[in-house]
Amino acid sequence: MKDTCPSCLARDIAPAESRTRGDRTVDGYQCPNCRRTWTVTRDLTAYSELHARRAHNRTRKAAA
Ligand SMILES: [Zn+2]
Numbered sequence: 001m002k003d004t005c006p007s008c009l010a011r012d013i014a015p016a017e018s019r020t021r022g023d024r025t026v027d028g029y030q031c032p033n034c035r036r037t038w039t040v041t042r043d044l045t046a047y048s049e050l051h052a053r054r055a056h057n058r059t060r061k062a063a064a
Helices: 044-063
Strands: 017-021 024-030 037-043
Touching: 037 044
Parallel strands: none
Antiparallel strands: 017 024, 024 037
């Protein structure tokens, strides 16, 4: 799942690595602009809601 850089706010950065720990995923990122690294932990139980929101955004972009 893509994320936004917390340092320079570059968007749509793909995770360099993803790991699953039980019912959670840990995505590791490195910003191509400022080289900032960070990780995001997500509960898989919340994933379906996030996925629906992203699909909605994609639809709006396609319509515009
Ligand atoms: Zn950055």
